[in-house]
Amino acid sequence: MKLRFLGGVDTxxxxxxxxxxxxxxxxxxxxxxxxxxxxxxxNWAAFPEEPASIDAVLLTHGHIDHxxxxxxxxxxxxxGRIRCTRSTFxxxxxxxxxxxxxxxxxxxxxNRKQFSRHHTAESFSPVDDITASFSPAGHILGSACIxxxxxxxxxxxxxxxxxxxxxxxxxxxxxxxxxxxxxxxxYGDRRHKDTDPIEELATVINATLARGGIVxxxxxxxxxxxxxxxxxxxxxxxxxxADVPVxxxxxxxxxxxxxxxxxxxEHRLNAEQCRDIDAGTIYVRTVxxxxxxxxxxxxxxxxxxxxxxxxxxxxxxxxxxxxxxxxSVLFAGYQAPGTRGDAMVNGADRIKIHGEYFPVKASVHNxxxxxxxxxxxxxxxxxxQSHITPIKVFVTHGEPRAADAMRKHLKERLGWDAxxxxxxxEVEL
Ligand SMILES: [Zn+2]
Numbered sequence: 370m371k372l373r374f375l376g377g378v379d380t381x382x383x384x385x386x387x388x389x390x391x392x393x394x395x396x397x398x399x400x401x402x403x404x405x406x407x408x409x410x411x412n413w414a415a416f417p418e419e420p421a422s423i424d425a426v427l428l429t430h431g432h433i434d435h436x437x438x439x440x441x442x443x444x445x446x447x448x449g450r451i452r453c454t455r456s457t458f459x460x461x462x463x464x465x466x467x468x469x470x471x472x473x474x475x476x477x478x479x480n481r482k483q484f485s486r487h488h489t490a491e492s493f494s495p496v497d498d499i500t501a502s503f504s505p506a507g508h509i510l511g512s513a514c515i516x517x518x519x520x521x522x523x524x525x526x527x528x529x530x531x532x533x534x535x536x537x538x539x540x541x542x543x544x545x546x547x548x549x550x551x552x553x554x555x556y557g558d559r560r561h562k563d564t565d566p567i568e569e570l571a572t573v574i575n576a577t578l579a580r581g582g583i584v585x586x587x588x589x590x591x592x593x594x595x596x597x598x599x600x601x602x603x604x605x606x607x608x609x610x611a612d613v614p615v616x617x618x619x620x621x622x623x624x625x626x627x628x629x630x631x632x633x634x635e636h637r638l639n640a641e642q643c644r645d646i647d648a649g650t651i652y653v654r655t656v657x658x659x660x661x662x663x664x665x666x667x668x669x670x671x672x673x674x675x676x677x678x679x680x681x682x683x684x685x686x687x688x689x690x691x692x693x694x695x696x697s698v699l700f701a702g703y704q705a706p707g708t709r710g711d712a713m714v715n716g717a718d719r720i721k722i723h724g725e726y727f728p729v730k731a732s733v734h735n736x737x738x739x740x741x742x743x744x745x746x747x748x749x750x751x752x753x754q755s756h757i758t759p760i761k762v763f764v765t766h767g768e769p770r771a772a773d774a775m776r777k778h779l780k781e782r783l784g785w786d787a788x789x790x791x792x793x794x795e796v797e798l
Contacts, residue, residue, distance in 0.1 A: 405707025429528020456511025507531030
């Protein structure tokens with residue numbers, strides 16, 4: 370079995386790993402590159418392997434940087450099956466509307482091999498000489514680590530790995546034994562702040578409301594938007610913040626929230642909590658409603674995608690809110706280099722949106738501790754719980770510094786042989 374690294378090795382986006390056996394080829398994740406232009410340009414380059422030669426795709430989760438390249442792969446001749454957990458399938462149906470016909474076809478497979486309620490790893494064969502199984506990764510709804518077996522050898526792709534103690538998602542399940550591991554390293558060189566994110570959230574909201582301002586929270590449609598709604602709901606219930614209107618302005622996030630409510634077995638909230646949060650949220654669906662909300666000047670909390678302010682409805686809110694010192698912009702997760710989010714978090718005093726510059730007068734905060742990625746200590750704790758002894762670990766999905774730091778942690782703390790692969794390199798397993 371050979372493994373070729375087709376993306377996501379020097380950056381946190383564009384995850385693509387190709388496994389080759391003598392008979393078949395399986396692509397693990399099929400992500401879009403996001404962030405700086407040089408990365409985005411890779412989306413337009415010819416795919417380094419013939420798409421028609423790939424027999425199947427396995428997805429770790431629905432985020433676009435892991436699934437967004439699927440329509441292109443299909444357009445260029447991929448005809449195989451795409452396998453993922455049930456929730457990932459439903460989220461992809463929202464995230465990849467253009468690939469709707471493709472998703473419908475795969476529904477039958479996703480349905481047949483849906484994510485087990487008891488989280489036992491049921492195995493399936495994406496192609497006849499490979500078996501694979503999903504185990505919960507705790508990153509977003511449906512996210513999974515994928516264990517692939519061929520010819521007596523096993524390899525696990527971690528995908529993105531969640532937190533040990535997330536208010537919403539359950540901790541990632543310990544891994545089954547494996548010969549090889551492909552491990553993400555988004556926070557390979559950083560710890561999350563030890564502060565209580567709920568306390569921090571309350572402080573920013575209260576300070577902003579006291580100034581008569583609006584709190585704008587750019588959030589990923591899938592994952593953090595649901596967590597924020599839950600935390601804000603809890604803060605209101607405990608009367609730690611004023612009862613101001615809470616808007617969710619992202620059609621995609623609204624649909625994702627519906628999927629979230631349908632899958633109680635995969636997260637910590639019960640049906641009643643989901644209903645309460647629903648009742649306390651104003652969903653902004655139409656463009657007309659969104660425009661009206663953009664003109665709003667009264668205190669409120671607005672959650673809108675995208676999470677790194679690289680696109681989406683949040684841009685209109687930023688244009689309206691950034692020039693006023695009364696308002697706050699609260700980022701809630703990893704900000705990739707080159708994104709507007711990254712620039713603002715690093716103190717940019719003006720931001721270009723739709724070809725025009727806007728002064729950053731609003732206060733900007735980064736609630737990094739709300740991240741959906743475990744930091745390196747959390748990853749190490751999870752790996753230790755797993756009691757595995759891989760022959761080799763390939764560290765991917767991190768900026769070069771983060772990936773190299775993770776490699777060192779694995780060597781020094783666990784005594785594992787680890788390396789950071791190069792883009793397009795290929796190894797014999
Ligand atoms: Zn992700």
